[in-house]
Amino acid sequence: MSNRDRIEVLFWGIGGQGLVLASIILAEAVGVYEGKNVVQSQAYTAIVRGGTSKANVIVSEEKEILFPQVLSPDILVAFSQEAYNANKGKLKPDTKIIYDSDMVKIEDNVPFKLYGIPFFKIAREELGIPFAGNVVALGAFSAVTGIVKLSSLERALLSKVREEYHEINRKALERGFELAEKLN
Amino acid sequence: MSNRDRIEVLFWGIGGQGLVLASIILAEAVGVYEGKNVVQSQAYTAIVRGGTSKANVIVSEEKEILFPQVLSPDILVAFSQEAYNANKGKLKPDTKIIYDSDMVKIEDNVPFKLYGIPFFKIAREELGIPFAGNVVALGAFSAVTGIVKLSSLERALLSKVREEYHEINRKALERGFELAEKLN
Amino acid sequence: MALKAKAKVDHIDINTSWCKGCGICIGMCPTQVLEFDERFKARVAHLEKCINCKLCELLCPELAVSVEEAENE
Amino acid sequence: MALKAKAKVDHIDINTSWCKGCGICIGMCPTQVLEFDERFKARVAHLEKCINCKLCELLCPELAVSVEEAENE
């Protein structure tokens, strides 16, 4: 904290979008496959589906991560309008917002770095797997933030997915990466 | 304790002999009807019937009774051989032992004051109520110790007994008193 | 109650702020009166087909559907 | 077991240090073989009447009665 070897990532959206899974894949990629320090956590609520869903990933190259929650996100992955509205007050000027541009509208003239991509539409329409918006977003995350390699994400992701879905998931990751690179 | 306004009475026998009831009647008689301080208590055991049964009554004219158990009985009411055997070590030289002479045998040349009467035989054979040995013993208790009036015992006793048994219980009390007076 | 002669349905009210888009009303309607809107909430598509069976109202877990009859009440 | 041809009873052993004098053996014996002693424990009074039904042994709650047969075992 005092030393800024600490990147705070906040995932925020609606239950069912797979954002907790995305946060776990990210954490595993940076932690297990890239050897960094990482802490992942998520908010549990009584509302089972359709309610707000949040997850935290904190990454550090060297330092032990002590406080396990996000205080002020360096990166916000936003899958719902609430994700932006509820957090904009806490963001730093250089916070990166990676968001689904169909679901989240952001005012003009905000200081943040914005990366809007219609993740879920791409998943649905381009890739034919409507629920893989989260994977597309992870690809974009890699491109935008540089804190995790696409190959690490891929390894983490594929370890959780049945063989027959490997190809399509790989595609989703790559597609997200490509699209975000263009924005960079 | 320091001041000897404290008389400790120990009832000891076998479950079923009615000795707890006797102790309660005594306590009620001296306490409620004679206005003395009194504490009654009894030992509870897992053995329901046929095992050892004990009760304590402590009487004081004026003093608050603080320690609620008998430390060294001034009066031992013994309804079983064990009652004597288990306690003789703790008795004071002037302890009075009121005992059923059919059930308890006491060595010669002991310092204690002995009042042996076959309470249960008298109840059974003279009065025809085999279980009233405890009541006969209470009558004797009054005569021997003088710490409770027969009339108080009678009031306490009759308040616990159905009308139709009043007469016979009164008789049992009186018979105990008479017999003990002779021994006095 | 549901067995009395069916009154004509005037209007089917869907409380979209309660509707969670489960599709039960849509799927259980015997005459396909209902459909999803673009936000995946239920909406009335063919009121004219409605036979006032009230299944949509009775089965909506959100208490979001109200089948309103033309006559009395 | 109890149904096999009845052997003759040699002896009925009553463990008086376990017997609590409940009277079950005495009361349930079909042939009044048993009685109370002066300490209210069971004792054998008429062994000759015993038909080796073993009820006394089986029903004694104290496991205090043993009906011992003459032959084998």
Added chain:
Amino acid sequence: MSKNVRLMQGNEALVEAAIMAGVRFFAGYPITPSSEIAEGFSKKLPRVGGKFIQMEDEIASMAATIGASIAGVKSVTATSGPGFSLKQENLGFGIMAEVPCLVVNVQRMGPSTGRPTKPSQGDIMQTRWGTHGDHPIVVLYPTTVPEVFKYTIEAINISERLRTPVIFLMDETLGHMREKVLLPEPDEIKVVNRKFPKVGKEDYLPYKPADDDVPVIAPFGKGYRYHITGLHHNYKGYPTTQPEEVEELTKRLLRKVERVLDDIFILNTYMYDDAEYVLYAYGITARIAKEAVNILREEGLKIGLLNPITIWPFHEDKIEGLLGGKKKVFVVELNSGQMKGEIERIYPRKDVIGINKLNAELINPYEIADHVREGLR
């Protein structure tokens, strides 16, 4: 002597007193040495139009007791160690939902089944901390049968006033021993009844605290329809996830009891003012310690007794004040020194000496005196 004097067991006195205090409901499950309480209520309650129910276990007993109180009826349950352990979860509900009732624990020796027919003071800390989560607790523990009578009424009054379950401790000896009790006339005792809302039904907020931090919660069935939950909740009684509301509720629950500490902390002393040494004792051991004071005073030792009736909350300021200037404190307990730990917080640890007995027997005054003499050597 008056016809209102009766020889009673501690357990019987509790029943009589509770009924005088307005209790009309008892739910319980038998357990030695508390069973006479259930038996007493089963006999007495129908005579005053009240209800007794024997539930299937202690958990259900605690629940039914709280349920009856929610319906507006003063209620009691009674148990001993093993059953008290089982009641903990629902006791916490009663505290959280702010439902008054009296929970009696007639202590026997533990842990586990232990020595069921023998006295102990082994549940002192359990009464404070037995249920999960931070919570307030009020615990009273008398020393004689007349005190059982007197403080039962007091305990029920405190419960009604603070809308929180109050725990009433006894022990096997106190529960079973008989002493004389002078039964008061109904107009001789003070009975506190819970408040009824004054606001209209529309404006009613069941969990909005009044000035004393205690909410005014209506009994069910009187037209004030509202919600009760064991979840953290807001003034309406609805579940809340707002950190501010969670914090306010948690702290208020603790505060409503702390702020009346001076009122509810009952403490008796004996030969205290000039004492140089202190016996700190409660419940059955307090009366024995009193005798030990007599014994030691005769020997010329300036010793006195502090006997808290209110075991929890612990009034640390008051006790600290009273112990100020004393030379040593002996804490007499039929446990391994549970209350001693509290005294050590407010008095130099090296001058706190535990006098403990763990063999399921009472300690006697001579033993206490011996320990004191030894501690002074």
Added chain:
Amino acid sequence: MSKNVRLMQGNEALVEAAIMAGVRFFAGYPITPSSEIAEGFSKKLPRVGGKFIQMEDEIASMAATIGASIAGVKSVTATSGPGFSLKQENLGFGIMAEVPCLVVNVQRMGPSTGRPTKPSQGDIMQTRWGTHGDHPIVVLYPTTVPEVFKYTIEAINISERLRTPVIFLMDETLGHMREKVLLPEPDEIKVVNRKFPKVGKEDYLPYKPADDDVPVIAPFGKGYRYHITGLHHNYKGYPTTQPEEVEELTKRLLRKVERVLDDIFILNTYMYDDAEYVLYAYGITARIAKEAVNILREEGLKIGLLNPITIWPFHEDKIEGLLGGKKKVFVVELNSGQMKGEIERIYPRKDVIGINKLNAELINPYEIADHVREGLR
């Protein structure tokens, strides 16, 4: 990086570690935030030939867990506040009958149902005193997921060595958060197994303590037939009413744990030696307090951290020694100050400052730092 590095939740790490420590039985009842432990065991145990059972409630879960251990199988149960309250009676049986097992409590906020999905440290005192009667208890509470792994093994080892249930505390955050754990090879960890009797079956006295005050109790079915009871008992395991035997047993149970205090008391420190001020914190708050130390040290304040992993028994001598010469102690807790009370016993009360949070949220290191600055003003 090694293939033995895994990203795991605290709850998952506990399951992995327990199985490595030889656990082959789990009985439980789901409850947030501990349910992943049951889920993990339901998946993993059959794979190693072990048994998982979901019982009808937490009481039965505690009982079945003890039962399995009586049969010789290392066993675990897991729950959270409400369920932990329910387990108390049978936990006491496990302590009295000297049956090893691990009881996990992943703390959520209470009292009552409270805030089930949020962290708390509200059960600290309950772990010590939740069951009735005097009894020993060992409680471990780690601060990170790798520590969950490490100390789970340690906790199971202590339980086997002392033949007593050990409680393993976590909290919602620790149970649910994911960190990297380096899984050791089986030969890299030390596993303690309970002793088997060496004497012949005829001479066997199951509850006769060995030199370490721990009896050598055979698993059922191995020819050593004996009796187990929750009543006070003698060396044979038979119920006893002899005061001497009751006392010996009660005291031995307490003693067998106390005497190994130096061994089982695990305490980590951070920047401690030159510290003038102390943060005392455990579990999830300890790692946050560590960050607060970093923050305050940067400002030049000489502050350090004392982080006990062994919450109970409280090693008063050791802590007293470590606190000697320090100027102030700040006790950081997500409760109303439960451990603070213990510190006050061994350190001047006026210099013990509680830093507490009761809104079901974590405290953050800046808040801690603020409280410290304020406490020093």
Added chain:
Amino acid sequence: MSLQNIKKYLRKDMFPHIWCPGCGNGIIMASLLRAIDALALDPDKVVVVSGIGCSGRISGYLDFNTVHTTHGRALAYATGIKLANPELTVIVAMGDGDGSAIGGNHLIHAARRNIDLTAILFNNSIYGMTGGQFSPLTPFEKRASTAPYGNVDHPFDLAPLVKSAGASFVARTTTFHVFNLQKYLERGIKKKGFSFIEVITGCPTFYGRYNKIGEGLDMIKYQKEHSITYDRAKNLSEEELADKIVVGVFQDIEKPEYISEYEKIIEREHHE
């Protein structure tokens, strides 16, 4: 009866409720309100007691006297409430874990006592609130988060068990059978004695997902297709009944009710 008739019983500031899309709990709640409305009960005298679970949240939504108690104990709390004030109509809502796992004893004892309560068991065959562990009503071999290899526990056949324990009125139906559901609830509430209504309801989030039944709509269709009446079931073999839901009234008798019996004692002994 239209939605308007029952909306008045809702605490609207608590809506939308927390239940998942397609969860059957809301259907049971609406049916209960229709039953209460049909019986024209005075809301001030209606008490709804619930346990802990998704189903347990029902009490928070209803504008009666409501208590959300502890897990499994709703019937015990309700017993205290009813006994203390018999003029209240006490309705108890329980989940299948709540009512038949941890709360199973209270269920059979309330039935045994035949105390005048109406218990509704929301049987979604799973622990919903805690994330899909199997319950005592999860069928053999079905999946759950603690039954990753299929459930080896045999389920209770709960309605007959409660009948066997002594209840006066016992029925089972499903969320699909909304008319019967309302009717049974009415009969249960009217019955002087212990009434038990087991309602098969869908938990798409866990049970539906783990067992590949699908969403809420699919679960309702499943109920429709797999239900068979009590009377018809009598003549079928065990195999034929394998994955059937037997619906109907299992018990409907008159017998002495607990509180009435107790009140006779008070009548005899009360001399204040």
Added chain:
Amino acid sequence: MSLQNIKKYLRKDMFPHIWCPGCGNGIIMASLLRAIDALALDPDKVVVVSGIGCSGRISGYLDFNTVHTTHGRALAYATGIKLANPELTVIVAMGDGDGSAIGGNHLIHAARRNIDLTAILFNNSIYGMTGGQFSPLTPFEKRASTAPYGNVDHPFDLAPLVKSAGASFVARTTTFHVFNLQKYLERGIKKKGFSFIEVITGCPTFYGRYNKIGEGLDMIKYQKEHSITYDRAKNLSEEELADKIVVGVFQDIEKPEYISEYEKIIEREHHE
């Protein structure tokens, strides 16, 4: 089989036992030993688990692997023991309060799981150890120390309830019917699955005294006179059965046993 055959199973240093004169518990204990002897079980592999109550003391008297657990929880402890080591024969002794009041839930759940335990319920219709309070098996209107005006609680008809919960073997008999008692115990122990034997037994000290039935002997005679077999009872009306004890085998079926089912999973998944 003579007394000598079973005396070897006793811990003689615990005798005489603590039960009152005429208490039926000793009769059940002796019958159990006869059954164990007849089955020639290895004593090292026999486990007796009991709860708390007079009946619960049985475990202390028997020279097997014995546990005297907590009140009501014997079956839960036994479940852990049996599951951890299935080669043990686990017999569970419970009182009527122990097994059907506080322990009622464990009873129906053990039956539901059909786990291979043999449960014996000592039904003396009263809480003996605590001094004669009524139990869930005390008949309506009978007296007890907490039912001074007669019991208003309806009792369970326990054997059918346990059958309904799923047990494989269910029987009821009395201490008078010692031959049947032994036979049912043997069948119960042999049965792979959950077995339940309810034994009507006399508590002269409390139940007998409060209800003026008399001493132990009278209670056994009462059992003799009031018993009627299950088969005969079927054709009788409720009135005719009013104060009858229905004895016999209520259930005896083969069905998948819990541990065997679990072991199939291990077989499939165990790859160590």
